Amino acid sequence: MTSSSPSPTTDVDKPGDHRRAAEPDLAVIAATAPIEGGVGDYFRTYRQRVRSGDMGSLPAVAGLIVLVIVFWSLRPQFGSLANFSDLLKQSSPTIFIAMGLVFVLLLGEIDLAAGTAGGVCATLMARVSVGYGWPWPFAIGAALVAGVAIGFFTGSLCAKVRIPSFVVTLALFLAFQGVILFIVLNGAGAHGNISITDNFITNLYNGQMDPWLGWALAVVAIVSYALIKLQQVRSRSKAGLTAEPIALVAIKVAALAVIAGLAVYLLNLNRGGTGGSQLINQGGKLVLVKPPALQGVPWVVLIMMFFFALWTFVLSRTRYGRHVYATGGNTEAARRAGIRVDLIRISVFMISSFMAAVGGVLLASNTHSVDANTGGGNTLLLAVGAAVIGGTSLFGGRGRPADAIIGGFVVAVIANGMADLVQGNNRDSIQFIVTGAVLLLAAAVDALSRRRSGATGVG
Amino acid sequence: MTEPILALRGIDKSFGPVHVLRSVDFSARPGEVTALVGDNGAGKSTLIKCIGGTYTIDAGEYHFEGRPVSVHSPRAASELGIEIVYQDLALCDNLDIVQNMFLGRENHRGVLLDEISMEKAAAGALESLSVRTVKSVRQRVSSLSGGQRQTVAIAKSVLWQSKVVLLDEPTAALGVAQTAQVLDLVRRLADQGIAVVLISHNMLDVLQVADKIAVLYLGQMAATVDRKDVDQQQLVELITTGRTGSIGIGSNHATAGTV
Numbered sequence: 001m002t003s004s005s006p007s008p009t010t011d012v013d014k015p016g017d018h019r020r021a022a023e024p025d026l027a028v029i030a031a032t033a034p035i036e037g038g039v040g041d042y043f044r045t046y047r048q049r050v051r052s053g054d055m056g057s058l059p060a061v062a063g064l065i066v067l068v069i070v071f072w073s074l075r076p077q078f079g080s081l082a083n084f085s086d087l088l089k090q091s092s093p094t095i096f097i098a099m100g101l102v103f104v105l106l107l108g109e110i111d112l113a114a115g116t117a118g119g120v121c122a123t124l125m126a127r128v129s130v131g132y133g134w135p136w137p138f139a140i141g142a143a144l145v146a147g148v149a150i151g152f153f154t155g156s157l158c159a160k161v162r163i164p165s166f167v168v169t170l171a172l173f174l175a176f177q178g179v180i181l182f183i184v185l186n187g188a189g190a191h192g193n194i195s196i197t198d199n200f201i202t203n204l205y206n207g208q209m210d211p212w213l214g215w216a217l218a219v220v221a222i223v224s225y226a227l228i229k230l231q232q233v234r235s236r237s238k239a240g241l242t243a244e245p246i247a248l249v250a251i252k253v254a255a256l257a258v259i260a261g262l263a264v265y266l267l268n269l270n271r272g273g274t275g276g277s278q279l280i281n282q283g284g285k286l287v288l289v290k291p292p293a294l295q296g297v298p299w300v301v302l303i304m305m306f307f308f309a310l311w312t313f314v315l316s317r318t319r320y321g322r323h324v325y326a327t328g329g330n331t332e333a334a335r336r337a338g339i340r341v342d343l344i345r346i347s348v349f350m351i352s353s354f355m356a357a358v359g360g361v362l363l364a365s366n367t368h369s370v371d372a373n374t375g376g377g378n379t380l381l382l383a384v385g386a387a388v389i390g391g392t393s394l395f396g397g398r399g400r401p402a403d404a405i406i407g408g409f410v411v412a413v414i415a416n417g418m419a420d421l422v423q424g425n426n427r428d429s430i431q432f433i434v435t436g437a438v439l440l441l442a443a444a445v446d447a448l449s450r451r452r453s454g455a456t457g458v459g
Numbered sequence: 460m461t462e463p464i465l466a467l468r469g470i471d472k473s474f475g476p477v478h479v480l481r482s483v484d485f486s487a488r489p490g491e492v493t494a495l496v497g498d499n500g501a502g503k504s505t506l507i508k509c510i511g512g513t514y515t516i517d518a519g520e521y522h523f524e525g526r527p528v529s530v531h532s533p534r535a536a537s538e539l540g541i542e543i544v545y546q547d548l549a550l551c552d553n554l555d556i557v558q559n560m561f562l563g564r565e566n567h568r569g570v571l572l573d574e575i576s577m578e579k580a581a582a583g584a585l586e587s588l589s590v591r592t593v594k595s596v597r598q599r600v601s602s603l604s605g606g607q608r609q610t611v612a613i614a615k616s617v618l619w620q621s622k623v624v625l626l627d628e629p630t631a632a633l634g635v636a637q638t639a640q641v642l643d644l645v646r647r648l649a650d651q652g653i654a655v656v657l658i659s660h661n662m663l664d665v666l667q668v669a670d671k672i673a674v675l676y677l678g679q680m681a682a683t684v685d686r687k688d689v690d691q692q693q694l695v696e697l698i699t700t701g702r703t704g705s706i707g708i709g710s711n712h713a714t715a716g717t718v
């Protein structure tokens with residue numbers, strides 16, 4: 001007798017079966033059908049989805065707004081131009097690592113070694129750049145290749161040797177700390193703490209682009225978004241399929257334009273302050289010389305936009321992305337559909353470690369240096385927190401690169417706001433506790449919404 | 460009388476010492492619903508999985524469209540045009556109907572998924588089965604009822620122009636209304652000229668929708684009968700004892716009716 005055979009002759013109602021008793025199916029579906037014309041209908045559909053437990057990034061966006069309001073009102077400096085730019089920068093390493101983790105989490109796996117893997121790649125970059133004089137393209141390239149290789153190794157252990165990813169990456173988390181230590185203590189150049197002298201590398205985190213470039217970037221982003229949306233609407237209507245209402249597309253494009261425009265405008269203002277002007281004797285005349293203006297969109301924003309666009313495209317528009325979602329949603333179904341589940345599994349760890357390498361490079365760029373702690377500490381936990389807070393499920397099947405960005409901002413705002421707010425001895429302790437609590441809260445929301453939508457796979 | 464598209468003869472299948480199928484004959488014809496019935500553990504699912512290539516047969520002949528074939532993998536079966544709708548539906552909850560119906564066989568142009576052609580084809584397949592219960596093919600499967608899920612799984616076989624569709628207990632978890640819908644669908648599937656094999660525990664379902672009934676009893680084919688030649692009483696007897704009157708194991712016409 002197989003466990004899968006239900007008891008004979010009667011209609012058995014399994015608990016957790018998705019039947020809504022006695023309702024005419026028609027009504028339910030009609031209510032969730034997308035929408036020929038109305039924007040109102042669209043919001044109704046959206047509300048329905050939220051109610052059924054699929055909240056996406058909604059809690060994170062709401063939380064972000066609340067946090068900003070709270071910190072800003074408690075401490076006006078929180079809203080300063082300089083701090084705005086700092087927030088963008090501070091969130092970037094976490095966001096890059098979290099973007100990679102989204103892929104791993106989509107399969108319901110975890111990569112606990114992402115932080116220290118990033119550390120290995122960053123210290124490797126520093127060693128070859130400083131110790132062996134490699135130019136930056138090769139130094140950064142080495143870090144990225146190392147990331148991909150680490151991911152291949154991790155993924156193979158999970159997919160081929162079939163060790164649970166939790167154990168593999170916990171072991172590697174530890175091992176990589178050893179590797180980091182080895183790299184900083186051996187080879188040519190400084191030992192212990194390696195100062196990075198390459199300007200390109202240090203500017204990745206610390207530099208800003210010329211103001212005009214910021215504007216150009218905003219225009220490119222807005223126009224491409226609008227074109228993609230319009231193209232979608234046009235081809236769907238031409239094929240006789242329901243398309244997003246034009247009014248809604250207009251609202252979305254306008255919203256993006258306002259946000260991007262405002263952000264670039266603010267970042268292009270001089271945030272260096274007015275102090276520091278000096279009278280200088282120039283050929284017998286006294287001249288008032290201002291310090292160079294500190295203005296412009298940080299380069300990290302461009303890198304973030306690049307990876308956001310890349311991974312969003314991969315996940316939502318390619319067969320590979322579709323297969324990642326399918327494998328995370330129901331591995332058995334994916335396998336029966338002929339998807340090479342093992343290769344998908346290996347690939348997500350490669351993406352995770354690659355993005356960890358990018359995050360590691362940015363961490364090193366931030367401090368102009370690497371040491372034995374690079375990528376350790378709470379690096380990983382913040383990244384996992386960012387992904388989950390942003391709306392990526394720990395149970396697999398649900399998540400987007402955008403989650404990493406929104407969640408990354410939440411994490412950065414908490415760290416940044418708390419650091420100003422709580423001074424003295426207990427600064428770090430409170431910050432750890434609050435971040436941990438927020439992660440728990442996000443995980444609880446995830447677990448509850450999953451129960452609500454019953455998205456457990458079938459049977 | 461049409462020739463069987465699928466014909467198995469003398470199929471044996473063991474799992475180690477457990478001899479699950481003993482010299483089983485089975486066939487299915489285009490445009491007919493062939494019900495496969497039997498008590499728990501009779502070997503119905505095993506037989507279906509042998510046909511679908513999940514298990515390979517130990518001995519016996521496997522003919523498809525009159526030719527002997529060897530089916531060693533689900534892929535080989537689906538290349539022949541044999542599709543299994545599994546008891547535990549192989550659908551991804553987090554994907555929508557179109558995405559599920561095309562899973563693993565997505566249309567694409569270059570690296571880009573061709574969503575429009577897929578959506579049209581999926582909607583067309585549902586329409587050809589006169590499915591009205593599913594209004595939007597862009598709904599996530601997690602929001603569907605059990606009957607709708609079955610509908611999606613079945614429509615998938617139409618989409619891929621399967622010639623033989625094997626349904627393992629499609630109504631086991633459904634209520635009355637949804638069971639009726641799914642049985643309706645099974646009928647329409649056969650009316651499209653597909654050979655449908657239906658496993659069910661439910662006598663009423665079987666008697667309502669089947670053209671032929673094959674009864675497995677402890678791994679042996681007790682009888683294959685025309686629907687019109689049996690009533691419920693006889694069917695229950697066949698299932699529980701392997702024989703009824705002159706039909707069944709140990710009788711002279713081990714396979715009464717026409718095979």
Ligand SMILES: Nc1ncnc2c1ncn2[C@@H]1O[C@H](COP(=O)(O)OP(=O)(O)O)[C@@H](O)[C@H]1O
Pocket residue numbers: 001002005474477479497498499500501502503504505506
């Ligand atoms: N993989 C397997 N290994 C060993 N025994 C099995 C396996 N699959 C099925 N069986 C046995 O074969 C018999 C028939 O099972 P099954 O085909 O699932 O029956 P049914 O679907 O008719 O209820 C049962 O006794 C079951 O225990």
Ligand SMILES: [Mg+2]
Pocket residue numbers: 002004005503504
């Ligand atoms: Mg069974």
